[in-house]
Amino acid sequence: MAMAGWHLSRNKVLFFSGALFITLAVGVHLTPYFPSVTDFITSVKSSSSVVVVEDRETCVSLLHEISFEVMPSNVFDPLLNNNSLNYQKFWSWSRLDSVDLCEFQKLKRNDVLDLLNGSWVMVAGDSQARIFTLSLLSLVLDSKRVESVKSFLFKRHSDYHIVVDEMDLKLDFIWAPYPNNLTDLVMKFKRRHLYPDVLVMGSGLWHMLHVTNASDYGALLRLLRNSVTSMLPVSPKFGNDGAVMGSVSSVRSPHLFWLGMPTLINSMLNTQEKRAKMNDVVQGEYEREVRKSSILREFGGPFQLLDIGSLSLNCGIKCTDDGMHYDSAVYDAELHIMFNALLIESHQKL
Structure with missing residues (x-):
């Protein structure tokens, strides 16, 4: 499996694998200075095994398209009336195509x-x-x-x-x-x-x-x-x-x-x-x-x-x-x- 990206720390370079955003994870950290990252990005883009999301402004605009599923909890207490503790909440991105396109992930x-x-x-x-x-x-x-x-x-x-x-x-x-x-x-x-x-x-x-x-x-x-x-x-x-x-x-x-x-x-x-x-x-x-x-x-x-x-x-x-x-x-x-x-x-x- 292709490496999911290089994560930069102040003292070392860490690898982590899996499907976490593939190339989107490259270099998010947040360390100030690492001169070889641009060269690494160039090499990644040329690899046929890596998917590169091109329309990033679109992905940013889709980030807040989230829906919630609210349902009674397993231990519903009628004395609490509509207290939020009576309900379980689950959230997800509402458009599966945006999750696929932009590789959004929890x-x-x-x-x-x-x-x-x-x-x-x-x-x-x-x-x-x-x-x-x-x-x-x-x-x-x-x-x-x-x-x-x-x-x-x-x-x-x-x-x-x-x-x-x-x-x-x-x-x-x-x-x-x-x-x-x-x-x-x-x-x-x-x-x-x-x-x-x-x-x-x-x-x-x-x-x-x-x-x-x-x-x-x-x-x-x-x-x-x-x-x-x-x-x-x-x-x-x-x-x-x-x-x-x-x-x-x-x-x-x-x-x-x-x-x-x-x-x-x-x-x-x-x-x-x-x-x-x-x-x-x-x-x-x-x-x-x-x-x-x-x-x-x-x-x-x-x-x-x-x-x-x-x-x-x-x-x-x-x-x-x-x-x-x-x-x-x-x-x-x-x-x-x-x-x-x-x-x-x-x-x-x-």
């Missing part, structure tokens, strides 16, 4: 370990970002360790840091509920000349509840977009003495993702203030400001959208208990969208 734990080996991943935002971070940890850690980190990860309004030694993964969650918090974080990157390999950001719910001014939100998003754009492409890292660490001939940028706001079910929101301020009209105004800000790649911006809004809408009312935070199946599906996008994006850049 990654197993070992695949994720290979993909993110040696990486620095940062997720910054509000409670949605925190749940997204937990979903990622649930994929790379065993269940016992996941339970042990929950109490630390979910400390109110706090940051969280973990190093997964077996895959040399550094993962940070940064509590940054407002867009200006995200802009401040980007400015810290620029001052330190240090950038994560994968950066996931998202903001909106707190601003909607506590500020409730869509035009102000849009203005803050434009400032964030300008700050992020000004740091691209990212310069190589610098040591304490100012010397460049790594090859100055290679320049890389973080993989940037924007974690969209979920679909809000107004009648289920748990306070009167939320139901008054976070209604459909206000959410529509905030979503329009996201588009107008050009922060998303589809509108010329730097971030690729992780569309929690569409996924939560597809999963539906049985996938949430408070009309705002959804079950793990929604975030797990979004994680796999990100993984597949990383593979596609990295191959495009090569």
Whole structure:
């Protein structure tokens, strides 16, 4: 069987076989400098035993075409009424032809370990970002360790840091509920000349509840977009003495993702203030400001959208208990969208 791709770590080259995206897996990591990758890609393309997906923009556009199957759990408790715990959720890409064409695949734990080996991943935002971070940890850690980190990860309004030694993964969650918090974080990157390999950001719910001014939100998003754009492409890292660490001939940028706001079910929101301020009209105004800000790649911006809004809408009312935070199946599906996008994006850049 042809090797599924070369995965680059900071200190070595790892092989992993199987049908995982064949050439899409080439070079996704996320290490800054490896000069022979382009030559390897050229040789792969000339091999008759390897299928190369040509229309990658089409594949990216199909990533969010996901459907959910929601059914009563084996232990259905009528006392819980419509509580989401009464239902099992399964997700899949809804178009089999896109799975065949683009080779979308749910990654197993070992695949994720290979993909993110040696990486620095940062997720910054509000409670949605925190749940997204937990979903990622649930994929790379065993269940016992996941339970042990929950109490630390979910400390109110706090940051969280973990190093997964077996895959040399550094993962940070940064509590940054407002867009200006995200802009401040980007400015810290620029001052330190240090950038994560994968950066996931998202903001909106707190601003909607506590500020409730869509035009102000849009203005803050434009400032964030300008700050992020000004740091691209990212310069190589610098040591304490100012010397460049790594090859100055290679320049890389973080993989940037924007974690969209979920679909809000107004009648289920748990306070009167939320139901008054976070209604459909206000959410529509905030979503329009996201588009107008050009922060998303589809509108010329730097971030690729992780569309929690569409996924939560597809999963539906049985996938949430408070009309705002959804079950793990929604975030797990979004994680796999990100993984597949990383593979596609990295191959495009090569």
